Amino acid sequence: MKTNLFWTLIHKEWTEQLRSGRLVILLAVFLFFGISSPLIAKFIPDILQSLMKGQNIILHIPAATWQDAIAQFVKNLSQMGLFVVILLSMGTVAKEKENGTASFLLVKPVSRNLFILSKFSAQLLVLFVSISLGFLAMVFYTKVFFGTFPMIAFVESTLVLFLYLTVVQFVTILFSVLMKTQIVAGLLAFVTSFIISGVSMLGKPGLFSPGHLLDEIQTCLNGSLMDWKPFAGAFIILLCCVGISLRYFRNWEN
Amino acid sequence: MTIIKCNGLEKQYKGESGFALSGLNLSVEEKTVFGFLGPNGAGKTTTIKILTGMMRPTGGEATVAGEQVRLNSVSLRRKIGYLGQEPRMYGWMKGLELLVFVGKVFGFSEAESKKRANEMLLMAGLSDAANKKISAYSGGMLQRLGIAQALMGKPEVLFLDEPTSSLDPIGRKEVLEFIQLLKKDMTIFMSTHILSDVERICDTVAIIDKGKLVVQDKMLELRKRYAAKQLEIIFETPDAFLSFLPLTEGLNWDILLNAELRKVTIQSTDIDRVRHECLGLISVHHFSIDKFEMKDASLEDVFVKLIG
Numbered sequence: 001m002k003t004n005l006f007w008t009l010i011h012k013e014w015t016e017q018l019r020s021g022r023l024v025i026l027l028a029v030f031l032f033f034g035i036s037s038p039l040i041a042k043f044i045p046d047i048l049q050s051l052m053k054g055q056n057i058i059l060h061i062p063a064a065t066w067q068d069a070i071a072q073f074v075k076n077l078s079q080m081g082l083f084v085v086i087l088l089s090m091g092t093v094a095k096e097k098e099n100g101t102a103s104f105l106l107v108k109p110v111s112r113n114l115f116i117l118s119k120f121s122a123q124l125l126v127l128f129v130s131i132s133l134g135f136l137a138m139v140f141y142t143k144v145f146f147g148t149f150p151m152i153a154f155v156e157s158t159l160v161l162f163l164y165l166t167v168v169q170f171v172t173i174l175f176s177v178l179m180k181t182q183i184v185a186g187l188l189a190f191v192t193s194f195i196i197s198g199v200s201m202l203g204k205p206g207l208f209s210p211g212h213l214l215d216e217i218q219t220c221l222n223g224s225l226m227d228w229k230p231f232a233g234a235f236i237i238l239l240c241c242v243g244i245s246l247r248y249f250r251n252w253e254n
Numbered sequence: 255m256t257i258i259k260c261n262g263l264e265k266q267y268k269g270e271s272g273f274a275l276s277g278l279n280l281s282v283e284e285k286t287v288f289g290f291l292g293p294n295g296a297g298k299t300t301t302i303k304i305l306t307g308m309m310r311p312t313g314g315e316a317t318v319a320g321e322q323v324r325l326n327s328v329s330l331r332r333k334i335g336y337l338g339q340e341p342r343m344y345g346w347m348k349g350l351e352l353l354v355f356v357g358k359v360f361g362f363s364e365a366e367s368k369k370r371a372n373e374m375l376l377m378a379g380l381s382d383a384a385n386k387k388i389s390a391y392s393g394g395m396l397q398r399l400g401i402a403q404a405l406m407g408k409p410e411v412l413f414l415d416e417p418t419s420s421l422d423p424i425g426r427k428e429v430l431e432f433i434q435l436l437k438k439d440m441t442i443f444m445s446t447h448i449l450s451d452v453e454r455i456c457d458t459v460a461i462i463d464k465g466k467l468v469v470q471d472k473m474l475e476l477r478k479r480y481a482a483k484q485l486e487i488i489f490e491t492p493d494a495f496l497s498f499l500p501l502t503e504g505l506n507w508d509i510l511l512n513a514e515l516r517k518v519t520i521q522s523t524d525i526d527r528v529r530h531e532c533l534g535l536i537s538v539h540h541f542s543i544d545k546f547e548m549k550d551a552s553l554e555d556v557f558v559k560l561i562g
Contacts (some may be wrong), residue, residue: 005359005361008355008358008359009359012344012355016344016346019346020346057530098336099342100340100342101342101343101344103308103338104338104342104343104344105359106308107306107307107308107336108326108356108358108359108360108407109329109331109332109358109359109361110328110331110332111326111328111409112326205348213407226548250326251310251325253303253308253309253310253325254304254308254309
């Protein structure tokens with residue numbers, strides 16, 4: 001039976017992520033935040049109360065809820081998770097160009113489109129597995145500390161967070177395709193992520209910024225109707241990243 | 255039958271005024287070892303990159319194994335194997351694992367890939383290192399693994415860019431012997447500037463300089479055409495050598511190829527006359543010599559004559 005080339009490339013990417021330790025780092029980071037977020041949400045009020053007791057100050061902090069647990073999870077991953085995603089994705093193509101392995105593969109019957117699509121897909125898969133692990137850990141500890149909670153809202157919030165991090169990841173991969181070195185790709189990805197957040201403050205056009213996805217998570221947790229605009233903006237950016245990467249790489253000379 | 259054909263290939267790199275290739279014409283016969291020679295910067299690597307579809311020519315056209323050469327041509331790359339100047343492979347993979355991966359890239363099943371990978375490892379003398387990480391391979395082992403991976407897809411043409419330049423003498427010997435084994439099954443296009451390697455294994459030779467073909471011919475024909483027999487004299491002392499040189503100035507010799515300390519190499523279409531004249535001079539002036547030898551011209555002499 002003939003081998004499916006796309007899956008062969010995905011399998012190679014996955015094995016490389018595993019052996020280089022990048023997958024383990026990402027899983028560890030997401031697992032850490034999955035466990036620590038409900039813990040922090042649960043115990044921060046108690047910790048603050050005990051600290052203030054010695055100073056005769058009485059704080060009235062409302063009791064933590066499951067909403068605080070997921071809000072903490074989203075906050076942690078949209079900040080630290082973003083850095084980790086950029087650091088681990090910036091070499092996706094640039095590193096292969098730098099060390100010559102892109103040429104090694106592209107002189108074989110692998111189309112450039114397939115090469116790029118396999119890169120995006122494998123990275124997306126790695127991110128999905130990592131966020132899923134973090135989600136499962138968060139669900140477990142939220143259940144332990146807060147009892148019942150609406151699972152649908154948790155799933156929806158995590159999917160929106162996943163979309164936000166995917167935008168960051170795809171932007172990083174785009175720069176990895178365009179730039180010669182992974183350091184430059186990473187720096188540009190950081191700058192672009194800040195610009196995307198900054199754009200969200202610009203009146204009407206800013207409503208389309210994926211930066212607003214984080215606000216939509218809160219909307220989702222409140223049970224209100226989410227705005228479609230940041231989702232549209234996110235999908236347009238994702239498509240542009242893949243499209244530009246394919247277009248540029250088609251003409252790249254080894 | 256011609257398997258590689260280049261017609262007026264041109265390449266100008268972005269931001270550079272000169273041409274790396276300026277109208278290169280080449281023709282390579284099937285199942286031969288083709289030596290592609292030239293000084294550094296002559297355009298050897300550029301030519302190979304164009305012929306393997308890694309680079310787009312600025313002008314001209316080429317065909318390899320019946321396929322039009324184009325950037326990103328998958329059908330072309332099914333028919334070729336390639337090994338670059340420095341083998342760049344996935345260091346985190348093991349030797350066998352890499353070859354199985356390459357087999358799958360060429361569309362073989364898992365079982366077929368494993369079978370062929372083991373055959374290639376055996377042929378490359380790497381069976382014992384099959385499960386060793388590639389990052390731990392020596393230079394010679396890497397080069398042989400590089401050739402083995404280039405052969406995984408059963409190519410019609412194997413492109414080797416300076417396959418021995420980074421190797422020590424033992425590594426070079428191993429790789430050249432390996433290339434010689436392949437000769438009967440495919441066409442090998444090998445670029446190099448190590449002339450002794452070409453003399454040892456190539457059937458046909460092309461010499462390029464400044465992006466243009468200087469000459470292309472069969473090895474023996476090239477020697478016949480461009481380098482007649484030579485006379486080499488080594489004097490016993492530098493004084494004898496220095497006294498001999500001024501005496502040659504009035505004589506009608508074609509080429510004094512080189513004159514290093516104590517050694518003179520002379521080439522002429524009438525080498526017998528030169529030999530007698532030299533013997534006469536040595537005898538009359540009582541020069542003491544260590545060596546007086548007639549020898550066949552080497553490829554190096556051809557190269558020096560055409561490029562130097």
